[in-house]
Amino acid sequence: MNDIVIHHESEVIGKALTALSGILTRPWSIMEICGGQTHAFMQTGLSAMLPDEIELIHGPGCPVCVTSLELVDKAVAIAAKENVIFTSYGDMLRVPGSESNLFSVRARGGDVRVVYSPMEALQIAQKNPQKEVVFFGIGFETTAPSNAISVIKAKERNIQNYSMLVSHVRVPPAMHAILSADNNRVQGFLAAGHVCAVMGMEEYFPIAEKYQIPITVTGFEPFDLLRGILETVRMLEKGTVGVVNAYERAVSSQGNKQAQEIIEQAFTECDRQWRGIGMIPNSGWKLNADYAQYDAELKFEVGDIITRESEVCISGLILQGIKKPNQCPAFGTLCTPQNPLGATMVSSEGACAAYYRYGRN
Amino acid sequence: MCLGVPGKIKEIYTVEKTRMGKVDFDGVSLDVCLEAVSDAEIGDYVIVHAGFAISILSQDEAAETLKYLKEIDEINQQLLAED
Numbered sequence: 459m460n461d462i463v464i465h466h467e468s469e470v471i472g473k474a475l476t477a478l479s480g481i482l483t484r485p486w487s488i489m490e491i492c493g494g495q496t497h498a499f500m501q502t503g504l505s506a507m508l509p510d511e512i513e514l515i516h517g518p519g520c521p522v523c524v525t526s527l528e529l530v531d532k533a534v535a536i537a538a539k540e541n542v543i544f545t546s547y548g549d550m551l552r553v554p555g556s557e558s559n560l561f562s563v564r565a566r567g568g569d570v571r572v573v574y575s576p577m578e579a580l581q582i583a584q585k586n587p588q589k590e591v592v593f594f595g596i597g598f599e600t601t602a603p604s605n606a607i608s609v610i611k612a613k614e615r616n617i618q619n620y621s622m623l624v625s626h627v628r629v630p631p632a633m634h635a636i637l638s639a640d641n642n643r644v645q646g647f648l649a650a651g652h653v654c655a656v657m658g659m660e661e662y663f664p665i666a667e668k669y670q671i672p673i674t675v676t677g678f679e680p681f682d683l684l685r686g687i688l689e690t691v692r693m694l695e696k697g698t699v700g701v702v703n704a705y706e707r708a709v710s711s712q713g714n715k716q717a718q719e720i721i722e723q724a725f726t727e728c729d730r731q732w733r734g735i736g737m738i739p740n741s742g743w744k745l746n747a748d749y750a751q752y753d754a755e756l757k758f759e760v761g762d763i764i765t766r767e768s769e770v771c772i773s774g775l776i777l778q779g780i781k782k783p784n785q786c787p788a789f790g791t792l793c794t795p796q797n798p799l800g801a802t803m804v805s806s807e808g809a810c811a812a813y814y815r816y817g818r819n
Numbered sequence: 820m821c822l823g824v825p826g827k828i829k830e831i832y833t834v835e836k837t838r839m840g841k842v843d844f845d846g847v848s849l850d851v852c853l854e855a856v857s858d859a860e861i862g863d864y865v866i867v868h869a870g871f872a873i874s875i876l877s878q879d880e881a882a883e884t885l886k887y888l889k890e891i892d893e894i895n896q897q898l899l900a901e902d
Contacts, residue, residue, distance in 0.1 A: 469888065470887060470888050473888065476895055477891050477895050480898035574869070574870055575870025577870055577871075600823060600869075604852065604868060607854055607871065611837060614835075615835060655823075656873050678822075688894075708874045709874070716855040720855055
């Protein structure tokens with residue numbers, strides 16, 4: 459970012475906070491769906507600077523957190539197999555499964571590698587033709603094009619020893635689930651800017667209409683976050699419903715059509731289990747019939763998986779915005795980033811990890 | 820992982836029929852897949868998720884901030900007028 463932006467940023471924040479206090483007439487509960495934004499609010503100190511009337515409800519937009527326990531257990535089982543190189547984004551390694559995690563598999567001699575992108579995993583497959591290389595394809599709409607392109611390229615290059623354990627989730631079905639719950643408290647949403655950069659804004663208009671709420675497409679810099687809050691509060695105070703784009707430099711209303719085509723080429727919609735939340739209909743993507751040969755769930759036999767969650771951890775309630783991390787009896791004592799009981803304490807997008815790191819206890 | 824990072828395209832190349840680029844993130848250069856940003860040119864800023872560019876950032880970033888500043892000033896002036 460250049461000097462002009464930085465120079466104006468502190469000015470913008472000061473003035474925006476004044477404007478926000480000026481227009482507020484009552485308390486509002488706003489959900490930032492994206493875990494990256496939860497971290498950004500806390501890391502920058504913005505969450506502490508907001509007027510008391512604004513309650514931020516932290517959403518489930520943390521792919522590491524919502525990847526189902528069953529899939530984590532499957533990952534552990536596949537990674538422990540002979541002849542497998544299991545590749546993953548780093549955050550997934552410490553996520554607790556029922557009995558073990560990927561980090562423990564590696565400690566016991568399993569070949570578990572952290573990669574920066576699935577294309578890197580594909581390169582590992584090309585360099586190790588005698589091994590089976592599996593990539594843990596988790597994520598929301600933002601990582602879907604990246605994960606999809608790796609199987610598309612695998613097919614183009616006729617690479618047979620690459621596969622993906624897919625745990626893709628989508629934001630709009632989660633918003634439906636949150637808003638239709640009996641105990642919903644969310645009055646307005648900050649929509650995740652980068653999800654919208656890929657998918658556009660069209661999916662959000664019916665949600666705003668159906669639940670009569672404002673939705674603001676929001677970026678990740680401090681002034682973006684504050685702008686998202688301010689736009690949402692303006693609509694709440696006026697009683698208007700709709701979708702506003704407060705992140706124009708990255709988001710167009712149609713999104714990135716090329717990225718959407720890449721997703722459509724490899725994936726198809728499916729029901730998906732969300733850890734801590736349960737099954738949400740049509741909330742995920744899986745590999746479609748054209749790419750079924752790259753589906754690790756079909757390629758590897760792992761036997762029956764019997765899942766077992768921690769009895770203490772309340773990450774499900776946290777992911778649904780019902781409880782805050784510091785309301786958990788295990789927070790910061792039994793459960794820490796080094797020894798997490800739940801995935802929300804692991805990830806750089808998890809709410810518990812944000813509270814732990816930035817001291818909201 | 821899910822966190823998007825803006826970077827500047829330094830070089831564009833093709834490997835095994837895949838459009839790729841060297842993208843600079845504050846001095847760290849990484850190989851990034853540019854298949855979904857076919858209009859992107861050297862010097863453009865892109866938002867990168869998991870080694871894949873999902874969006875070209877429009878260059879008038881500073882102008883957007885200034886526009887926002889103007890909007891806030893208007894709100895504040897309205898509030899002052901109401902007081």
